Amino acid sequence: MSDLLPPVPAIDTPIAFVDLETTGGSVAEHRITEIGVVQIGPSGVSRWSTLVNPQQHIPPFIQSLTGITDAMVRDAPTFASLAADLLDRLEGSLFVAHNASFDRGFLRGEFQRAGLAFNPDVLCTVKLSRALWPNEKRHGLDALIERHALEPLARHRALADADLLWQFWRRLHAAWPLDVLRGHIDRTVRRYRIAGDITEDMLDSAPAGHGVYAFFDEADLPLYVARSVRLRQRVRAHLTGERRSARELRIAEQVRRVQWLATGGEIGALLTEAQWVGTLRPAHNRQPRSVRGEPNDAPWPFESAIVFEEQEVDAASRVFHVVDRWCYLGAAPWLEAARSLAVERAPVFEPATFRILQTHLARGLRVMPLESAVLPAETVAAGLA
Template identity: 35%
Template sequence: MRYAIVDIETTGGYASGSGITEIAILIHDGTSVIDRYETLINPGLPIPFSIQALTGIDDEMVANSPAFDKVADQVYQMLSGCVFIAHNVNFDYSFIKYHLQAAGYEFSAPKLCTVRLSRKIKPGLSSYSLGKLCDALAILIENRHRAGGDADATAILFSKLLTWDTAGHIPMMLKKTSKEQQLPPNLPKEDFTNLPSCPGVYYFLDMAGKEIYVGKALNIRKRVASHFSGHNPNPQRQHFLRSIYAIRYESCGTELMALLLEAAEIKRLWPLYNRAMKRPEPKFALYSYEDFHGYRRLAIGKHGKYHDCIHVFNRESDGIRMLRKLVIDFGLSADRCSYGRYPLFSSESEDIQKLSTEIQLLNPQDYNTLVENALTKFTENLPSFVIVDTGRNTDENSCIWVEKGRLSRIGYLSNQSDLTSLSDIKEMLKPCTSNHYMNQLIFSYAEKYPLKVKRLMQEMTNFQEIPE
């Protein structure tokens, strides 16, 4: 078996937006290095000053060097038929694969990561970065942060690991059925193999144990594996995978429970790599304010994230319809209700005109009491229900508690409990702060699965199913 030990220097951290400035390939036959290739590469774009300071390679040094496509054939021929080895192999492999493909070569090879191998064969070291690992194992590195120097050190490290591998980790990792090389270099295999195949939420943790990503899944193991499969050259993968040191998870009974927990956890933790996650926000809202004369006015306007509102709507027409209903049902002044700059009724009927005229005669205190009663009644009429669904095991059910149109509690109830009182059931569930996105999820689910919805009626001591 032949091994190709590879090291590259680059202009950046991800293949699709960065170039290669230097490459070194050492062919190892399992005993010693038998062939070598090393060259500077003109990346075709400026080398950042930070990279110049780290590697010592500047634009002038590579100005007359070949572009990667000029050496692609030689690189491809040397790597073909070899096991691809590098320290943090997925980084180097993603660059080589991407740039070979851009040059017209389809490349695929079995991989070995010397970070993962070192963790298995020499566990318990304080760091597995190439520099500190070589210091700990008395391996001399010359020309640090240059492709040739780092490749030489990796070759010596690999030779030692071959000698020390009495447990057979290397052949085990090279089996076709082994997916271990797809895992992030710092992630213990056990963290992945212990993942269940059920709905839930998973957390990627950094070296300090801090959550850096939270995701939901219908199948936790399958979803986590999808993060590590392939060789996506985009920045998220390259920066993200190197930061993962552990995985923990929370099983959920259903995908809906997982979606709700994910949304709540992202809001609570603000993980670094969830920063691009976007959720639909309501566009319109019902507001209340007091005018110059002391009368309380109601208006439909654009929803502001930092403005207090009474209720939110996805469509302005829904808000206008609701506000018109409040005016008609509770006898509010149409002149004191509006949307934007427009009156609520563009062509008022005689009844509305007469009612508005009578209401206008009320003093501010009496009128404001009328408005408050209308809003109280509106809030009380918002739907209150629970969704009872599959639990995390056969001995329980999941339970989502919605009160006056908003998610307020969530949790799991044992099938063995004899709870029938609404107050007792409510106390068994965990309080939950919801947002518009979470409430949208719940109402969409309730509409799709009406048989799982049970109405809350305060005068009853148990659940009553909502009729279809």
């Protein structure tokens, strides 16, 4: 299939079809032995490949499969020595690979070891093939070769397999209307460079359990606040997920910064969410309305501030929440820091805190007087006076 035939542009950005050969399947334990890249851009088609010294033995099975031996890579460059040039080559291109999580994961790991961040938008041709031909059972590269009459120059060599993806890409343009193809590509692309300074690496650092998050726009104005029992998963789904509502899409398009806070449990998440919504007044949240008959103040049934503890089931760390006179003063990872919260902030009656705490005290929430709280603490069952 001639490269002189221009492809119909299903997307407007440059494309890098990428394939790797490695010493095995574990990103942590194994290393890259060969990289092949076919790049498509305004200037046409270019091909680039290199063997890579993995600085470890290539298992006999892998040598037999790929034909790449220890002797072949002994004098090849290490990944660290070519990392900067490779990053420049791939930067700004849509990263297309077959079983893309494998290739992207290995490159991301190697770039991290070289001190570089690698967060391209990724299109997996396995997922794209499944989306376009859902009734077909097989979507491996050998199945695509057979189904679409692709012409392999070799198998299990990086540049030859990357070239097969380029051939597959052109077959797609011949087989599908452009608007249909673009729609499937848009839904299949996973965007790791989310927006602003938000990257997949950043999302990986978000708390896995209960917490509250806030989105901010380009002017750093608050857009949206919410809580979740699986904060990291929820934020990622909101910003990168395929199944999003029209409202979520509108919000995600404006997000440039995200802020989050681990709360240790449900009650802390409820209290923090209510406080952030009331303080930040985000554009896409409904502002709390006063409830008929609800007091603007209410007697505090304790002698002083109280503290209660929440902890994720699988987490070693604790979170201590402090409330005084129906005002949520915040959370801290240890009691001494929790006590300082009561000194730093004067309590002001919060209707939302009143409602949330009333409900959970009635359900048996166990609290301690903040002043006398010790570890291990003997908690007291708090009842409403």
